[in-house]
Amino acid sequence: xxxxxxVGGGVIGxxxxxxxxxxxxxxxxxxxxxxxxxSWVAGGMLAPVxxxxxxxxxxxxxxxESLELWPAFAEELSAAAGQSAGLHPEGTVVxxxxxxxxxELDALxxxxxxxGRPVERLNGRELRRLEPxxxxxxxxxxxxxxxxSVDNRALLAALRAAAEKAGVVVEERAxxxxxxxxxxxxxxxxxxxxxxxxxxxxxxxxxxxxxxxLTHRRGAFPVPTxxxxxxxxxxxxxxxxxxxxxxxxxxxxxxxxxxxPTVGGVRDLLRDAERILPGIAEYALSEAAAGLRPGSPxxxxxxxxxxxxxxxxxxHSRNGILLAPxxxxxxxxxxxxxxxxxxxxxxxxxxxxx
Amino acid sequence: xxxxxxVGGGVIGxxxxxxxxxxxxxxxxxxxxxxxxxSWVAGGMLAPVxxxxxxxxxxxxxxxESLELWPAFAEELSAAAGQSAGLHPEGTVVxxxxxxxxxELDALxxxxxxxGRPVERLNGRELRRLEPxxxxxxxxxxxxxxxxSVDNRALLAALRAAAEKAGVVVEERAxxxxxxxxxxxxxxxxxxxxxxxxxxxxxxxxxxxxxxxLTHRRGAFPVPTxxxxxxxxxxxxxxxxxxxxxxxxxxxxxxxxxxxPTVGGVRDLLRDAERILPGIAEYALSEAAAGLRPGSPxxxxxxxxxxxxxxxxxxHSRNGILLAPxxxxxxxxxxxxxxxxxxxxxxxxxxxxx
Numbered sequence: 001x002x003x004x005x006x007v008g009g010g011v012i013g014x015x016x017x018x019x020x021x022x023x024x025x026x027x028x029x030x031x032x033x034x035x036x037x038x039s040w041v042a043g044g045m046l047a048p049v050x051x052x053x054x055x056x057x058x059x060x061x062x063x064x065e066s067l068e069l070w071p072a073f074a075e076e077l078s079a080a081a082g083q084s085a086g087l088h089p090e091g092t093v094v095x096x097x098x099x100x101x102x103x104e105l106d107a108l109x110x111x112x113x114x115x116g117r118p119v120e121r122l123n124g125r126e127l128r129r130l131e132p133x134x135x136x137x138x139x140x141x142x143x144x145x146x147x148x149s150v151d152n153r154a155l156l157a158a159l160r161a162a163a164e165k166a167g168v169v170v171e172e173r174a175x176x177x178x179x180x181x182x183x184x185x186x187x188x189x190x191x192x193x194x195x196x197x198x199x200x201x202x203x204x205x206x207x208x209x210x211x212x213x214l215t216h217r218r219g220a221f222p223v224p225t226x227x228x229x230x231x232x233x234x235x236x237x238x239x240x241x242x243x244x245x246x247x248x249x250x251x252x253x254x255x256x257x258x259x260x261p262t263v264g265g266v267r268d269l270l271r272d273a274e275r276i277l278p279g280i281a282e283y284a285l286s287e288a289a290a291g292l293r294p295g296s297p298x299x300x301x302x303x304x305x306x307x308x309x310x311x312x313x314x315x316h317s318r319n320g321i322l323l324a325p326x327x328x329x330x331x332x333x334x335x336x337x338x339x340x341x342x343x344x345x346x347x348x349x350x351x352x353x354x
Numbered sequence: 355x356x357x358x359x360x361v362g363g364g365v366i367g368x369x370x371x372x373x374x375x376x377x378x379x380x381x382x383x384x385x386x387x388x389x390x391x392x393s394w395v396a397g398g399m400l401a402p403v404x405x406x407x408x409x410x411x412x413x414x415x416x417x418x419e420s421l422e423l424w425p426a427f428a429e430e431l432s433a434a435a436g437q438s439a440g441l442h443p444e445g446t447v448v449x450x451x452x453x454x455x456x457x458e459l460d461a462l463x464x465x466x467x468x469x470g471r472p473v474e475r476l477n478g479r480e481l482r483r484l485e486p487x488x489x490x491x492x493x494x495x496x497x498x499x500x501x502x503s504v505d506n507r508a509l510l511a512a513l514r515a516a517a518e519k520a521g522v523v524v525e526e527r528a529x530x531x532x533x534x535x536x537x538x539x540x541x542x543x544x545x546x547x548x549x550x551x552x553x554x555x556x557x558x559x560x561x562x563x564x565x566x567x568l569t570h571r572r573g574a575f576p577v578p579t580x581x582x583x584x585x586x587x588x589x590x591x592x593x594x595x596x597x598x599x600x601x602x603x604x605x606x607x608x609x610x611x612x613x614x615p616t617v618g619g620v621r622d623l624l625r626d627a628e629r630i631l632p633g634i635a636e637y638a639l640s641e642a643a644a645g646l647r648p649g650s651p652x653x654x655x656x657x658x659x660x661x662x663x664x665x666x667x668x669x670h671s672r673n674g675i676l677l678a679p680x681x682x683x684x685x686x687x688x689x690x691x692x693x694x695x696x697x698x699x700x701x702x703x704x705x706x707x708x
Contacts, residue, residue: 214617217614260640262636262637262638262639263627263628263635263637263639266620266639270620270624271621274617274621280617281617281621282616282618285616288639
């Protein structure tokens with residue numbers, strides 16, 4: 001039986017560890033606090049279409065490929081874990097307020113149409129028919145039923161349970177660079193990966209994101225059914241439904257390893273979210289937190305071989321949870337000797353020689 | 355040795371327990387979670403002058419009397435506890451933005467002058483000379499050097515340490531109405547007091563207050579030296595300095611026993627606080643919480659005898675921490691057979707017959 005040491009207990013590390021154990025490897029996962037990093041803070045959108053940006057067509061294709069894997073992945077995971085993986089089967093609406101925001105959504109819709117992914121354009125009234133909580137400032141937008149979401153914390157719990165049932169040994173201590181691993185080493189340490197291998201130095205950087213967790217209170221407007229994404233005066237904001245409330249996010253800043261939510265970030269999120277869903281004023285503000293997305297130079301993950309004994313799966317930027325099923329599949333392929341697509345291989349940065 | 359059971363481990367209960375133990379009583383304090391209620395959430399202002407409202411002259415007199423006790427109380431407490439009681443010796447500035455807010459401050463200044471408590475009027479430039487962090491929207495205000503503040507969490511820790519050193523036995527479980535107390539019972543259960551004695555039914559009600567705790571971050575504007583109180587478009591807000599940041603508060607609403615901070619409450623606090631101190635945008639938002647002030651019908655505390663074996667000290671509304679030294683003194687007097695001033699006696703509501 002071959003050995004694998006997975007460094008990092010977020011969604012990527014846990015997914016790879018679970019799948020590798022299923023494939024017959026003897027897997028150890030190392031993380032001083034599994035499931036408490038950026039995967040814990042995430043919004044949990046599975047939204048390749050509404051995340052699509054011109055120039056990132058490769059990322060859109062990867063996202064769509066992974067989104068297709070998600071329903072079966074969630075079902076298998078729920079069964080293996082004996083608890084729900086948290087997949088929320090409802091789609092996404094995108095809302096715009098001012099004319100500049102609507103023009104930007106028009107450009108996104110045209111871009112998607114050119115890619116053969118037409119989306120439904122709706123006016124404010126039509127959007128409010130889908131989601132009655134949308135406020136009067138919402139003037140138009142898109143409906144994208146295929147862009148889903150997952151409860152990231154339910155997912156983490158299910159992944160850990162399934163991984164341990166499949167034989168993964170979780171060791172709650174840090175991995176030190178230079179430590180000798182039995183067998184193969186797989187680095188899935190998110191924004192902290194760069195320090196763990198010379199081939200990743202300067203390649204993965206922390207991109208801070210702040211989120212709020214709101215809890216529905218008795219008498220308040222009901223939680224929307226779908227993910228609501230919006231542009232408010234040019235600023236993106238998203239509101240992702242959870243069983244008891246909403247996760248609100250979208251701030252993005254680069255300040256090193258900084259996980260403190262700021263007054264200015266929280267103020268912007270609250271203001272923009274209330275413009276879109278005014279009824280949240282009566283919700284409880286249960287949590288403000290910040291996480292570190294592992295940014296890569298092209299926003300595409302870095303999945304592949306770093307040297308004869310070391311693999312990597314990180315750099316997922318905004319898309320770690322979406323891309324987890326596909327990433328785990330690619331890593332299991334690597335472990336069996338199959339290559340990865342060139343667009344995710346770290347070799348694209350000329351960093352690796354093997 | 356006489357027995358006393360104190361119900362409630364907030365600032366009032368702990369202060370009374372400490373002082374009663376010093377006076378020679380055998381004291382037990384009962385609270386399922388001492389020091390975690392509204393005293394934990396409080397801003398910690400010792401500010402009778404800037405809290406003065408026309409019609410509340412009796413409360414102002416009590417506040418001034420207790421404020422005079424504070425420096426010696428804090429010094430004795432720090433020594434007895436072996437840790438700082440958290441008294442912050444700097445004063446208070448009151449800032450106004452629009453003309454309506456300035457007119458309201460003018461009325462407060464005139465009211466105080468009529469009471470023989472003149473306060474210093476300052477324009478925006480003069481205020482910013484005292485506190486350079488005040489933003490350009492601040493057009494004028496008052497300086498009240500005598501209104502101080504205390505770090506409520508340091509105070510709670512010091513009170514508990516001093517009380518236990520003086521012999522108080524803290525039992526971390528709830529007091530059930532109807533339980534038999536050895537000796538005298540003293541009810542200091544804040545907003546929860548009404549349920550504990552028929553003489554308090556309908557007299558003490560919960561008044562919710564939301565606070566934010568902000569932590570200074572490297573590179574951000576320094577924390578102000580003084581307490582900053584302000585009126586922003588008619589809404590009060592206060593910013594109280596702490597060693598590592600600020601406590602921001604002032605919301606007030608009556609929703610029963612509700613301790614969830616809401617989106618709308620937090621949004622208002624952030625907006626108003628940033629109008630006064632724009633530099634806090636770069637601070638961390640470390641905590642949002644809500645507490646329940648024990649409201650009384652006239653905002654004056656309810657301190658006195660409820661029946662032959664039961665005393666009460668609650669109903670301190672916005673002023674519990676300010677009035678703690680005086681309250682403890684009055685309670686020790688009651689225990690020695692001395693009457694309390696008529697304005698705090700529960701007999702003023704015609705509720706007690708003894």
